[in-house]
Amino acid sequence: MEQKRIYLDNCVTTKPDPQIFEVMKEYWENEYWFPATFFTAGEEINSKLDNFKATLGKTINAKPDEIHFTRGGTSANNIAIKGILMANSQKGTHIICSVVDYPDILTNYAFFEKSGFTVTYLQPDEDGVVSAQKLKDAIRPDTILFSTTWVNHVVGTIQPVDEYAKVLQEADHRVFLHVDAGQAYGKFPMDMNHTGIDTMSVSAHKIHGPQGVGFLYKRTKTPLAQVVHGVNRVDNLETGGMNIGSLAGFAKAAELTFADLAATTKKLRDSSNYLLERIMNEIPDVELNGAAGEGRACHNINVSIDYIEGEAMGMMLDLNGVTAATGSACASQGLKPSYVLMAMGRNHMQSHGSMKFTVSKFTTKEELDFTVDKLKEIVIELRRRSPLYQEKKDK
Amino acid sequence: MQYSQKVLDHFMKPHNVGEIKDADAVATEGSPACGDQVTVYLKINKDTKIIEDIKFKSYGCASNIATGSMITDMAMGKSIDEALKITWRDAMEELDGLPPTKAHCSVLAADTLHEAIKNYQIEHGIREVADFSKETIVAELKHIIYPQVGEDIVTLKMVKYVGFNAGVAIIDIEIPSFDKYRDNVAEEIREHLAKYSQITDLQINM
Numbered sequence: 001m002e003q004k005r006i007y008l009d010n011c012v013t014t015k016p017d018p019q020i021f022e023v024m025k026e027y028w029e030n031e032y033w034f035p036a037t038f039f040t041a042g043e044e045i046n047s048k049l050d051n052f053k054a055t056l057g058k059t060i061n062a063k064p065d066e067i068h069f070t071r072g073g074t075s076a077n078n079i080a081i082k083g084i085l086m087a088n089s090q091k092g093t094h095i096i097c098s099v100v101d102y103p104d105i106l107t108n109y110a111f112f113e114k115s116g117f118t119v120t121y122l123q124p125d126e127d128g129v130v131s132a133q134k135l136k137d138a139i140r141p142d143t144i145l146f147s148t149t150w151v152n153h154v155v156g157t158i159q160p161v162d163e164y165a166k167v168l169q170e171a172d173h174r175v176f177l178h179v180d181a182g183q184a185y186g187k188f189p190m191d192m193n194h195t196g197i198d199t200m201s202v203s204a205h206k207i208h209g210p211q212g213v214g215f216l217y218k219r220t221k222t223p224l225a226q227v228v229h230g231v232n233r234v235d236n237l238e239t240g241g242m243n244i245g246s247l248a249g250f251a252k253a254a255e256l257t258f259a260d261l262a263a264t265t266k267k268l269r270d271s272s273n274y275l276l277e278r279i280m281n282e283i284p285d286v287e288l289n290g291a292a293g294e295g296r297a298c299h300n301i302n303v304s305i306d307y308i309e310g311e312a313m314g315m316m317l318d319l320n321g322v323t324a325a326t327g328s329a330c331a332s333q334g335l336k337p338s339y340v341l342m343a344m345g346r347n348h349m350q351s352h353g354s355m356k357f358t359v360s361k362f363t364t365k366e367e368l369d370f371t372v373d374k375l376k377e378i379v380i381e382l383r384r385r386s387p388l389y390q391e392k393k394d395k
Numbered sequence: 396m397q398y399s400q401k402v403l404d405h406f407m408k409p410h411n412v413g414e415i416k417d418a419d420a421v422a423t424e425g426s427p428a429c430g431d432q433v434t435v436y437l438k439i440n441k442d443t444k445i446i447e448d449i450k451f452k453s454y455g456c457a458s459n460i461a462t463g464s465m466i467t468d469m470a471m472g473k474s475i476d477e478a479l480k481i482t483w484r485d486a487m488e489e490l491d492g493l494p495p496t497k498a499h500c501s502v503l504a505a506d507t508l509h510e511a512i513k514n515y516q517i518e519h520g521i522r523e524v525a526d527f528s529k530e531t532i533v534a535e536l537k538h539i540i541y542p543q544v545g546e547d548i549v550t551l552k553m554v555k556y557v558g559f560n561a562g563v564a565i566i567d568i569e570i571p572s573f574d575k576y577r578d579n580v581a582e583e584i585r586e587h588l589a590k591y592s593q594i595t596d597l598q599i600n601m
Contacts, residue, residue: 307454309431309454312456312459315456315457316457328430328456329429329430330431333575334575335542335579336578347427348429349427385452385454385460386454387423387434387454388427388454390452
């Protein structure tokens, strides 16, 4: 029998929880209507959508009307960043983020930079943490927005969002705070009542929900210009039709994740710790990338395996039925090493030789054991072929 | 899977991996900064000039290892003159092709083989050290692949001007500002020309 694929790239997407399908099916087979306020069919959907919003809002202690459905995390990031900047550009055109942010933020910022905005890109420390002090030092009278990636998508480092909020609240003028929570949602508790977050993007498929939907949290009093125009079917910010069945699946996935968040995250933490421990104990010349312990998200392990290259490691794992990620240039779109690792001060070899393993609630100990056993063999074999390892031995 | 079965076979079970302790010629090309480095070792019969043994080591991706394996297979048993005629395109064809972004791996493998042979020829008085000129730079640029299409930048007519005077090399490349391989191409040019001490100032205009 063919071996089942071991999927350890859960920061990209996760396996849908089987329990969401029943819920979603109903909307595709029977209740396939869009919401409306006059006819019965539409009204029913309206009230269902309100329920989903209430369910999702509860997971972050936000009001239902602060939840705006979107076509995924990237859409939410676009609506928030563009919306804030277009609504506030008369107050200033200076914006801040960091060089290690998620591409959604960086590409949006690059777009505005070309359109005349000035951007300050903050630098991280060697763990990937961007300090609140750096944010404080970067604020200018014309600063209007700071955006951050709560959990770094490459190394899993958790950014000090509460400290950022405090800095922004203490500033002498209004600076908005946008957070990409793609990797953070469902990984630790969040309370929108006690943060200064203005807008936050969340994606359903990172928490075992369906692909293609997400939400934007928007604080009630935070003004956003509308950037997606068209008919208002489901949401006034993400106009047009939307996949209602997937929104139902999203709400269900959130319900499952947050029913016992402590237990969910403990399982992820135990899995990733076990994987890290075995790798560090059993493979020589390996370094952890990103913050250690509680400073990193519970599902992410990123290591640099010296003297060998990540695409080759990833390919060998792949041919052995294991899916993982690498920061190697050879596996990237623009043939560049991971910009996050390079910004953290890792050298080329460490960036090219980085491997990222992200676990989910479905990951088993047997899968992790198989992965490490294979990885050990792969590292020995690739080092046998490596001139860099030869040089090290000759020294 | 973007790789051919042949690439995967040579990657998983490469031929000729290792080193030759008393090699007659050795060459190393690439660097960890580029993400790939290859060393080729040759044992050459001093009378017949036949390559009697060849080994390689590779720090690089799957296609890098596969092209190292293939090119050493192709050179084994050939005379050094014949081996010099093996091009990166030959190696790539033998592997049933490579994705365009990986064509540079084939170039690196072929370059390393050729460099090892040239080192041998220079050491044995068969070849003279070439004078450095503008043509040397152009020849190097022919080894730089534009990853979008897997073809070199000279053939693609992306090189608009090459000048060399008193240590200053000026290269004009036509590549759009939004091209995702822009930095990669510039980096490759710097990497390829780094070995020429004659260049004291390299200016790449894009």
